Amino acid sequence: MAPARVDAQKDAENELEMKVAKYSRGKGADLKALRDKKLKGQLAVKEKLFGQSAKAAAKAEQWLMPCEEGFLEPDDLEKTYRFPQESIMKEVDLLSSRKPFDMILPVLGPYTIEYTSNGRYMLVGGRKGHLAMMDMLNMDLIKEFQVRETVRDVAFLHNEQLYAVAQKKYPYIYNRHGTEIHCLKEHGKVLKLQFLTKQFLLASINSFGQLHYQDVSTGEMIANYRTGLGRTDVMRVNSYNAVIGLGHAGGKVTMWKPTSVKPLVTMLCHHGPVTAVAFDRGGHLMATAGVDRKIKIWDLRKYEVVKSYTARAQSLDFSQKGLLACSNGSQVEIYRDFGGHDYRLYMKHRMMKGYQVGKVLFRPYEDILGIGHSMGLSSILVPGSGEPNFDTFVDNPMETTKQKREKEVHALLDKLPPDTIMLNPNLIATVRAPKKKEKKTKKENEEEMEEAIEAAKNTARKKKTKGRSKPSKRAKKKEEDVFRAKRPFLEQSEGDGRPDKKQRVGEEVELPKALQRFAKKPQS
């Protein structure tokens, strides 16, 4: 009894320690090596506070987030991918058993789907112009209407109040009630839409391979870049760093940010056209699929292939807990990481023969995979796919109207500028790498000039005869030398082209009325 308790206690301690390590975000600086005592003291205090908050966070997690994701657990010789949906349905609780459904909508063609970030609402877009928004919590149809033209893609903006739809000619923004709010003509014929939540940017790729970024809060067009790699409809945003990944026909995957004309990274992933790209939630894993019948999983820190499978996929998606769904024809396969990026087949689901799966998408905070296919929509149960504990400060599936409003305002206040998007977001506030060739500062310039003048002054002169070494002559020569030494520096400083600072201040700064009488009067 006693040893068991001790063991349990130890386990709990270990777990807590691990969590603390997670929340302390790496190790602190080695204080012993520091020589500056004051800094050492300050850092010690800081580290102590960090430790405190990490511990508090770990404890909070322990008590407030007790749920763990559950997976299918096979008996020996059983394979999880042989479990059909029916048998899973039998086992799960009543609430979960109501979540999967099949919706047959044969006429308006292949469907694409989209979830809000809290997983509550689903947006459905039929290729032939059918749009519908549903509340998935109570299976309620919020709005359904037809735009009567091609719908290529749909994307929610920051919440379910607004969504963008890529239609025949332009993308449009609709509100919850299906009212058209905007027509984004600048984007052109858009094939794929993505929304960067934290930056409030709507990114689109159009049929000419142009990438557009538009700020939906201000309406400003942030960037418009030509990829130069042809038409593509493979686009995914990496939620970790808000970098956009594009898959191209040449087998390349390129990564973009709104402030750079050229792609940040270009990778040759496949020998044929890329059909799908997906990013892990942590941002370090990328899955790509190509026409060359390969699905590859990449480590984005090393840009190396972690795992490669021979399979086709039209659509890929990573779940919150790291499951990877691939759709192939009418079949959906789900892979699971069995440790060390060893992705193995976890589940399999076959649609009706002849159904073509267009898009697979995991529903956030639920163990559900949404499937948009040629004959409508489906959703299936995938145990262990969704995050079981939701943080209401991040996403709240049970949001009230008030909370939604509050969150909207907060999100707008915390909006990140588009320049903050970079491959490694941790780089912000670090010391920048030294530039290769930097222009000399004024101070450096002056210092150099002084040195040159000193050198010119101190050069020893020959003693010359016939009155050429007269003191006056020597002084004159010296002066000339100094002037000659000075000249290049003076030219440099003049090259700034900026008028004298003092002068500028005098001209521009207008004193307040009360102080004007003390100002120097211009001399008449």
Add this chain to the structure above:
Amino acid sequence: MRRGKPARGGPDKKRRHGPRLPTTMRRELDAMGSGPARGSDDEEVSDAGAEDVYEYEEGVPEEEAGKNGRYDAVAKYEYEFDSDASEADEDVPSEEGEDMEDDGEDEEKQIRILQETTGMPREAFDGKKRKQPSELPLPHGDGPITIHDLLDNIQGKPGYSKVRKRLQQQEKKTMVIAAPLPKVERDKLDRNMTYEQSKGEFTKWERPVKGNREAATLFFENDVNLGVNTIAAIASEFKPRTKLEKTIDELTRSTEIMEAHKNDGAKILELNKIDVEDVRERQNRLAKMRSLLFRHEMKAKRVKKIKSRTYHRMLKKDKLKAASADFEADPEAAKDYAMKQEFKRAEERMTLKHKNTSKWAKRILKRGLSVQDEGTRAAIAAQLQQNALLTRKMNSMKDDSSSEESSDDDEDENDSEAKILNRGKEKILKVIEEDKEIPNSGVFSLPFMERAMKKQKEAAYEEARRALEEYDNSLRKLEESDNTERNDSINVTGKRAFGPAKNTPEDANKRQKLEETENSDSEYDSDPAEHLGNNEATTKDGIPLGRALLDDEQNDLYKSFDDIMKNPGPKTTFEVGMLAGDSWKTVKSSKGNDDNNVNRITNKSKLQTPIVDPNPKQRDNDPDSDSEEEMVEGFMTISDTKENYELPSQADLIRQAFAGDDVEAEFEKGKMEVLNEENPEPEKPALVPGWGQWTDIQQKKGLPSWMIKEHEIAKRNREEALKRRKDSKLKHVIISEHVDKKVEKYLARNLPFPYTSKDVYEQSIRMPIGPDFNPAISVSALNRPAIVKKPGVVIKPIQYEEVDHHQKPDEPKRVIQRVTPHPNAKKKQSKGATSHKRK
């Protein structure tokens, strides 16, 4: 002689007191004889002189003062008192004034002898002599005074024995005074002493100063007294300075005013005495009023919130009724009301507020009344009615002749309509009758004119007849509609109200009529004939046309949305929705508790065979051929090829097999391009134009060595740069090295001050410090500034305070400031810290 005496206080004093006669002369003067008072004076003086040298000296000015008649009785008294004492004590009595000088000489001698024998300065003896009389009544006569003599005086007082003992001890010892140390040594010792002293003084500061330096935050917040006092405090310190101020002060502080004020105050106080019952009563009354007010307020609020139109209408009516009842009783109020109404009417006439001139009304009319909902239509109608009402009233006020119209407010428009029509009819009949008389003189008597007149008349008659018919028609119609309306208006409280629910042709008819009356009303006071024509025109084509139009409209516009859903008409191709297709409902209904609902769904889906395009196509890569169906087909066919696998053609196979090679080479080329762009290749050195170019010297020599060297260096640099690239070892990756200038503003230009290593700095900023990431306990600590200080607080210099060494070191230091230095600064404080500025 006397002047010759050195170091005597006397001569000085003498000189101070001005010129005086020598003693000899004075003696002669005395001999000559003077006043008795004077004589006595003199004698006293001489007496005094005989007693003591010291006393004598004092005595001189007294004598002089007597001479000048400025003799001070008090001074003399003192003097006498003194002399008495000295007389009693003096061991050397002197009887006569004449001996005084000799006596002095003797004393001189004595002192000199003493000086010679003892070697002590003469002052000692002088002083001794002087002090003796006042302080120490010594018993024995001559000889130097020893310490023992002095000791005897304090015998019996506390501490006497101690002193005596010490004296005895001293007397036993032989006293040898050591030679003083050399100055250098002495200075050194001094310095040592000072150092020791100051060391203690300084080390005591070490701890607080160190503590303050190391503290993460210093607080200077406790002292919030900024020295600004209340107005009363400032006023109490006020002192009148200027003349005006002083006079005012005087006036205000004058006793009369003060008293008056006091009295008044007393009176007030007397008045203040109120009965308890009175107070209670008053309180009760106030409370009641307050509660009534509150209730009324609440009621008003509730009433205001009620949105029901009917309720408000009723309320208004009630009010009106009440008001009218009032008017009957009170002619004044009635007059007021009439004035108000008049004003309102004038306003309406000016603004035409209720006559479809508002933006809202215009917009509604533009969109068409029939499209609007019940409420809006009712509102519009009400408005029009209001306008009619107001304007009509105005007319009635103007000319009382048309008493019929002014008779009733709620007069039915249809009635007036009928009246108008009737009157028109009468007029026409009259005109027809009148027409029969023809003027038979002047131009009209000419035959062609006559003919023309006749023709005209006939035409007019015809017209009039037609008009009469019309009148009859419309009157009949009016009657009909009246009937129908009455049927309607039974439950609509007699007023015109247009409910869209009863959107029958009758209704439309009514609306039409309303408009008519509208017209007629507004133009009623203009020429009746004109009005007639106008009315005629509207009645002629208005009613039937409007009816037909509205009927049509109704067919189209009043169809409910459900109807559209049910009868899709020709546009049914788009009518595929979750609701329309019924699949949604079935799915929903199938979601029972039974476990095999999925099975059912799948079964159902099996029943509906999917449409699969029979002829598979290549993937639709052509951006222009983007018609909907094609896109759909394309989408379906890609996957289709995979599902029903078909043998690809040989060419396709070859293309697929060799696709990779191409891609890789292409990528490599692309990468080289990017590399060259970011690290351009150095230019190859070439022959320089210039000296020796036309000869073969340069060619023979080849390129100058510096050129080759430069080129090599550049080449090496480039290679190194390429090697340093992140993607140098990754064949399939290009990572852009382009520095984004927009990102630079988020990076630190150089290492912040106290840090010396980049790693330490980056590790120190690894943790977020915001409230989203940290518990509340550490957020404030993480974000606290180095110094917490309220604006305006003066930071006082550091003060030493004894610190408890065993206190918790972790607690944040709270510096306590005091306005005035505390008398016992060593008292321990709760936080036990010192106050001073951070260094």
